[in-house]
Structures are given as C-alpha cells and as structure tokens.
Amino acid sequence: MRCERRILRYHSLKRGRVRQTWNKHNMYNLLKMRSSISVNGTFFQQKWAAKAATRAYHGEHIKEKQWERMFSRRLLSAVNMDPAYMARYDGSEQAAGRGSGRDVKPGKEKSVARNTGNANAMTPYMQMTFAPQERRLDIAVFRALFASSARQARQFVVHGAVKVNGKKMQHPGYLLNPGDLFQVEPEKVMIATGRKKSSKSESLNAPKEPAAEEEAEPAEEATEAAEQPAEELSPEELKAQYLEGLKQLHQHAKKIIEANKENLSGGHKKDIRELSKKIKEAMNKGRKVGTNVEETGDDMQNLAALMAHLELTPAERKELQQEQEQQQSPSAPITSSPSPDYPQLKSRTPPPKTNSKFDELESQVLKRLLEEEKINPYDPSKPYATPWRPRPYMSVFAFIPRYLEVNPKICAAVYLRHPVARPGQSEIPTPFNTGISQLAFNWYLRRR
Amino acid sequence: MIWEAVMLRGMPLKAVSAQYQVDMRRVAAVVRLMEIEKRMERENAPMALPYARAISRLVPRAFLDADEKPFEPINDVHVHSFTMQQLFVPVSESRKFTRKDAAKAFGDHILPPDDKMRIPELVDMERAILKGVPQAEAEATFLKKTAQSERRFAGSQKYIAAQKDAMKSKVDTERFEFRIEDFNSEAVGKKGRARNAVGWRYGAPFNDRQRGLYKIPTSVG
Missing domain, CATH: 1.20.120 (Four Helix Bundle (Hemerythrin (Met), subunit A))
Known part of the structure; x- marks a missing residue:
C-alpha cells in the first residue's frame, strides 16, 4: 500500500549524505561533513540545501508530505529551577529598580541572585526542528540502540518484533506517549548489533560445524x-x-x-x-x-x-x-597444609x-x-557471528538520548517524556549545527 | 541502586530523585524496567546478555553515589509558549513584582514556576533551612512530607479506581463475572459520531476505511 522511498546510492561517498545508520560509509560521510560544510547562495538555495541535508538524516524513510504534517513550530524547552534560589527569592529582585534589577555603582561587581543548574548559554531551539520525529516508535527503537538503522528499526516494528506496553505494535508511525515502554525481541537486537558471519569463517566452519552438531546430537543419543x-x-x-x-x-x-x-x-x-x-x-x-x-x-x-x-x-x-x-623441603608451608581447593x-x-x-x-x-561460554556461547545456528561481538564502528554511534531510559539486558526502554531544549543543549541527537537546523526550520515554516 | 532504594528500602520516589539527582520519571522507569528484568530472570526468558555487556562498555556510565556532578536537572519546569513572548508591563517602582505577578501578566491561566515544581517539598526544605532549622531535621521533614504526598496520591488513585468499580454492577456466575456498566446510547454527539459513543448507528456508514484517515492507535494499554 505504502510505497517506500528508494534507497539507491544510500551511502554514496560522492553525495555524502549522512543517514541514521551505523554503516562505516556513513561514518566516513559524517566526518567529511564535519570538515566541510559551507552554505552559500541565495537564501532560498541555503534553505533548500539545509532541508535536503537534514532530511537525508532525520526520518529519511518518512515521506515528505507526512513529515510536513508532523512538523510543529512550537518547540519544547525546559528550565531548571533551583529550589535554593526559589526559597530565597520571589523574583521581585529581578524586577526591582527600573525593571531589570537594581543598578550597581560602576566598578563594583553586580551581585545578582542566580538560578543555578542551567548552562550559561542560549537555548538551541533550532536543534529541536525534528523533535516530533523522535516520538515515532521506529526512531525511538533506533535511538535506544536496538537497531543499527532507522530503516531496520522500522522493519522490526513491521515484522512484529516490537511490543509497546506489552502489546504487539506493528505501526512504525505510532507516536509514543510519555511513560510508554517498548520492548524488542532480544534475538533481533543481537542480529542487528552483532557482527556478521564472515564468509571466510563460514566457509571454514561450514563443513565442520554441521558435523560437530551431528556429533553432539548423536553423543546425546549415544548416552541415551x-x-x-x-x-x-x-x-x-x-x-x-x-x-x-x-x-x-x-x-x-x-x-x-x-x-x-x-x-x-x-x-x-x-x-x-x-x-x-x-x-x-x-x-x-x-x-x-x-x-x-x-x-x-x-x-x-x-x-x-x-x-x-x-x-x-x-x-x-x-x-x-x-x-x-x-x-616442603624448600619452605613451602602453603602447599603442605591440605587446603580445600574450592573456597567459595x-x-x-x-x-x-x-x-x-x-x-x-x-x-x-x-x-x-x-561462565563466559555459558553466557555467550558458540552457536553456528545463529544468523550472526558467535560468540556474539558488537559490530564494527558501533562505538562511534553508541549514544542514548536523555528522554529514553534503556535496559539493554531485556532490550526494553521507556519513553520518559518528549525531548526538550535546555539552556546550552538540546536533546535531539543530530550531526548538524544550529545554523543548518535553523535554515531547515525556516524551510518548513512555509514562508519561502 | 535506585531499584534497591525504592523497592527494598521503601523510599519515596521524590526522595530518591532528590538524593541521586535523577529525574522522578526516570526513577519510576528504572524501577519498572528492573521489575521486568527480574521477572524475566525468574521465568528464564531469553535475554541479550553479551549485548548488554557491550553497551555498558560503549556508553558512558554515571556514578550516582559519587557527588561530582548531578546526573540531570531534577527541577525542570516546562516553558509555556505564552511566556516566550516579550511583554511590556508598566509597573511602579515601589511595587514588589514577583514571579506570581509575572505569570499573571502572561495570562490568567499561566502558573508561576512555584506551582509547577515537580518536587515542591524541596523548596519547603530550603526555606526551613533559611529560617535556621538544622539540616538533618529539615531533611527528615522532607522525607516525611514526600512519603505523605506519595501516600496521598496512591490513596486518591485507589479511590478513583474504587469509584469506577462501584459504577459497574457485577453478576457472578460460576464461570464468569459479568460486569455491567450504564451507558447513555443517546449521547452520540451532533453528527452521531462522537468518539466515545456506543454501538453501531442505523444508517451511519463506517468511515474506518476512508482514504487519508489516520488509523494508527494513539495510545496503548
């Protein structure tokens, strides 16, 4: 029913689009983008370029029309209110004098009451442009490090491997509500984040492993x-x-x-x-x-x-x-005493x-x-390389945003709240700087 | 650690949040996830142990007991969009223009941050300390107050559930318990399509297969 956007030349090194994946080519594109990002041309061209770059990363699998419907110009933010400050002042000290606090004599340092706990910087509202997308189930699954790309996360949802509040949810576009708990099948997560079976080891093991398995099974049969x-x-x-x-x-x-x-x-x-x-x-x-x-x-x-x-x-x-x-002869009293060999x-x-x-x-x-062998066994029947190891370059992308609380052991996470911008930081993981995001935001304001 | 504090030591969520500088919602989520983990352990359900170990190595870990830097701000106040505009309110110099007055200036329904604090008991504690109450005593009062508020909240939830339950009449047969609720079948809205209306209406076609209508559920459970 829904026609997907095509993924031809997805990780093209020439075009250098950054995507929501852990691919090594994507890592190269990411580094390339970091070093050379320059927007010039008319304002329209700048906005166009910024939109193209940001949309290639943020929800690239979501159709443009759908995203335009999701876009919201109301950007969420929060401020930390320090209880000590709240207890000491009622806010009137900021309105004193001519409306912006009392003047101090020149040369003297202004001793202002401060609401601590906030960074002394601007709130990067523009980085919140794509915040509505973070509510989507598939993107949340990707952000929780349960899938190696947003598209894979979407596939997990569609294939029924994701539960929300204990019920199977097959809509990748489901918008999580604060407090929703989503859980992915651990086996799927292991496939997504594990190393691939290398063709070499497969070819080496291929004739051996079935034999080994057969050996193991007849061994059991033999014992029986x-x-x-x-x-x-x-x-x-x-x-x-x-x-x-x-x-x-x-x-x-x-x-x-x-x-x-x-x-x-x-x-x-x-x-x-x-x-x-x-x-x-x-x-x-x-x-x-x-x-x-x-x-x-x-x-x-x-x-x-x-x-x-x-x-x-x-x-x-x-x-x-x-x-x-x-x-005993060269003074070794430790071995001479018959100590039990399993103290625990x-x-x-x-x-x-x-x-x-x-x-x-x-x-x-x-x-x-x-114990190692028991937790992480060698098992050729698995679709990933065993014993399980994280896939290459995973560490570059391993980051969990603050609006999620993740338990990787059971592959479950809670969507705590909507992402917000705070003074000095925004909670949306994005490779773009504020300028680019601002241009993209302006594009979607539809005043071009 | 958080799970221990809540489930074993029975500390109120607000107190745990204040002690470890972790958002209250996160505290609740941690407890919820740990409970699921323990249940799965009991049931011997498959878990991604090697994956979890790799993640714990890759993602930076916060040490909550070491008091270096708070893990996250716990007294977040949402910025209302009404308060994001610039206002010019003439106020005489002699007047004490407080946070409450400022909130009022933005709109009648805008609450001052004092009323929006997630843990108002913390402010009370700071006030008590300013008045000269010893720290230990103030903290004890804080613990007591938070426990009280939690109990009050649980009580009200229980009451609401009981009220809802009382609205249903129950018929207990040997095999089933039938729960019967009263509904007003006339309350179907102007067009007969109100969201919470009951039953199928004669002559009103379903529009659930119409094009362009959003059919993804908006909430689960």
Whole structure:
C-alpha cells in the first residue's frame, strides 16, 4: 500500500549524505561533513540545501508530505529551577529598580541572585526542528540502540518484533506517549548489533560445524542408547569407565588452564567449548552412575563433586607425594597444609578428601571461562557471528538520548517524556549545527 | 541502586530523585524496567546478555553515589509558549513584582514556576533551612512530607479506581463475572459520531476505511 522511498546510492561517498545508520560509509560521510560544510547562495538555495541535508538524516524513510504534517513550530524547552534560589527569592529582585534589577555603582561587581543548574548559554531551539520525529516508535527503537538503522528499526516494528506496553505494535508511525515502554525481541537486537558471519569463517566452519552438531546430537543419543546396555553392564565396570572419562576430562581442563594462565584472552575458545561439552556429558553420566551431582546448573560445583570421587592411581599418588616432599623441603608451608581447593564452595559441598586436583587460581580461571561460554556461547545456528561481538564502528554511534531510559539486558526502554531544549543543549541527537537546523526550520515554516 | 532504594528500602520516589539527582520519571522507569528484568530472570526468558555487556562498555556510565556532578536537572519546569513572548508591563517602582505577578501578566491561566515544581517539598526544605532549622531535621521533614504526598496520591488513585468499580454492577456466575456498566446510547454527539459513543448507528456508514484517515492507535494499554 505504502510505497517506500528508494534507497539507491544510500551511502554514496560522492553525495555524502549522512543517514541514521551505523554503516562505516556513513561514518566516513559524517566526518567529511564535519570538515566541510559551507552554505552559500541565495537564501532560498541555503534553505533548500539545509532541508535536503537534514532530511537525508532525520526520518529519511518518512515521506515528505507526512513529515510536513508532523512538523510543529512550537518547540519544547525546559528550565531548571533551583529550589535554593526559589526559597530565597520571589523574583521581585529581578524586577526591582527600573525593571531589570537594581543598578550597581560602576566598578563594583553586580551581585545578582542566580538560578543555578542551567548552562550559561542560549537555548538551541533550532536543534529541536525534528523533535516530533523522535516520538515515532521506529526512531525511538533506533535511538535506544536496538537497531543499527532507522530503516531496520522500522522493519522490526513491521515484522512484529516490537511490543509497546506489552502489546504487539506493528505501526512504525505510532507516536509514543510519555511513560510508554517498548520492548524488542532480544534475538533481533543481537542480529542487528552483532557482527556478521564472515564468509571466510563460514566457509571454514561450514563443513565442520554441521558435523560437530551431528556429533553432539548423536553423543546425546549415544548416552541415551548407552543407558540400555549400561543396565546390562556391571556397576563396577560402569564406574571404572566413568572414572576413566573423568580423568581424561581433568587432564584436558588442566591443559586449558595452563594455556590460559599466561594469556587470559587467548584464542582457546574452541578448547573451552569442548571442555564445557565434556563436562556436561560427565554430569549426565555421573547422574546415571549415582554420584551426588545436583542439577544446580553450576558446572564448577558439580565438577568439584565429581572430582571428589575421582581417586588417584597408586602411581599418581606416589608422584604427588614426591612433589609435596620436594615442595616442603624448600619452605613451602602453603602447599603442605591440605587446603580445600574450592573456597567459595566450602559451605555447600564438603571439601574433597583426596589430594587437590585444581588449585584456587586454576579453579577460578576455569570457572570464569565456563561462565563466559555459558553466557555467550558458540552457536553456528545463529544468523550472526558467535560468540556474539558488537559490530564494527558501533562505538562511534553508541549514544542514548536523555528522554529514553534503556535496559539493554531485556532490550526494553521507556519513553520518559518528549525531548526538550535546555539552556546550552538540546536533546535531539543530530550531526548538524544550529545554523543548518535553523535554515531547515525556516524551510518548513512555509514562508519561502 | 535506585531499584534497591525504592523497592527494598521503601523510599519515596521524590526522595530518591532528590538524593541521586535523577529525574522522578526516570526513577519510576528504572524501577519498572528492573521489575521486568527480574521477572524475566525468574521465568528464564531469553535475554541479550553479551549485548548488554557491550553497551555498558560503549556508553558512558554515571556514578550516582559519587557527588561530582548531578546526573540531570531534577527541577525542570516546562516553558509555556505564552511566556516566550516579550511583554511590556508598566509597573511602579515601589511595587514588589514577583514571579506570581509575572505569570499573571502572561495570562490568567499561566502558573508561576512555584506551582509547577515537580518536587515542591524541596523548596519547603530550603526555606526551613533559611529560617535556621538544622539540616538533618529539615531533611527528615522532607522525607516525611514526600512519603505523605506519595501516600496521598496512591490513596486518591485507589479511590478513583474504587469509584469506577462501584459504577459497574457485577453478576457472578460460576464461570464468569459479568460486569455491567450504564451507558447513555443517546449521547452520540451532533453528527452521531462522537468518539466515545456506543454501538453501531442505523444508517451511519463506517468511515474506518476512508482514504487519508489516520488509523494508527494513539495510545496503548
């Protein structure tokens, strides 16, 4: 029904229009505009150029007719009234004398009562030219950093990913009222703001990842399948198998921690991924064998419980004893005392009685890595690059205006009030200076 | 921090706003959003955790407890368009021409800023301090007054809701509770198309599919 404005040569570097997007070409255009903005020509030409430039940014997807209808010449502003000033003066001191405060003798400094809390500058009313647009739902979604462009925000609304006050709202032109709460689907926000899957990693992973997934799934199936023969196996055999698996897991974890101790942000993510998968498997098996593994979701705690059951082989015990003797001889009282290796779990789980398998630092490193993996997992099924990272150049555009209160965790924001101009600042994020905005405002006053 | 102050310590919104120098509406919004967040956590709903962490790194963070710079002005007074014109009001030199008189000069319905303050209790507190009341005592009175005003507001809201509820007659069956309201079907305006008129009128065609009519809802919930 509605025909959209076309987006041919949207980020043209030659025309250099600045748009409401986080595109890198847009960033280039923004910097270019900053350095060279000069308006000359007749007044009409100046207004035309200013209108063209500002409208290319402000609600470029809104049709001109519609915007003309939305435009309002009444510009909102607010002034901070300092309660201390209000309490001390009733305003008559400003009207005293001949109507503008008492005169002071020349040479003396005027001691005027001041209403503090306001900047000592003019109120940039002209920057409020496009304020009515900020009420639109799609632009508010973009301003709250839930979409990478106003057009994408509009698409989210149209596709039904945005709720207003808990109800689905499919009109991007819905004008938010003060106090309205809008919420975008977190998955959509992650797509919009996340890094793209690079073709290289895709091509690298493409043959691997499905295999990995298949591996994971059959692994689960295998464990399920193993359940039936497991009943046929004797419990001792099962236990032996299980302990063997745990031992391998432990060695694997040790290796990862060793690698991570020096280089904490190193690229051992794949290893960690594998480890967490294996830990999960171990938990599942542990449940079947009958060790006390609770479904708390805390991997480290469960691992501690599992490791407690892991007994050392005689050879290992000998090695450990030798190590301890060696450490004891050059005055190392810390290791000599059998300290529990999970201080944070001391109250909940009994400390393992066998010799410690991880020390404190190691366990903390492992815990941190596992938590990281849990929050931000590698998942090739997602349409964005995983683990999730912000898209490039996002930091340049990351700004949340004051008339919104945003909670990025749940991807929700409240439209607190209409944007206002204050002495010295306006709340409309715009790349244009007051002069340009004033020319645009004059254009829409329709007195050309 | 704000959520804690409001929900756990039970501080009135006005007091929280004054303490942390955060707009009252923002205080309310923060509490609302935090409540939703906690509910979603309880329900194990999907959340954008890595995204939130990235945002917290990218966007500057305000430290509310450190008293360096107030986060935002909390005593905003909207500038009425009537007051944006320049007036020439002859006033004798001997007369005390206050804010109230100035408001009156702009128009009979224009309120002076004293009546538009969002937290008038703050002005009262400053006045008390000027009169020589110790700071601690004035602050205690401020807390008490704000709590009182909040309670009064909640009470009036409750009363209005109860009044509305009382207008409906309820019929409780086993399965449903029917709520019946009285409506005047004659009150349909001059053209029979009043906005809050009830029901379909014989002979009056719907114009909801006419071209150029704005059909986007103006408010939700």
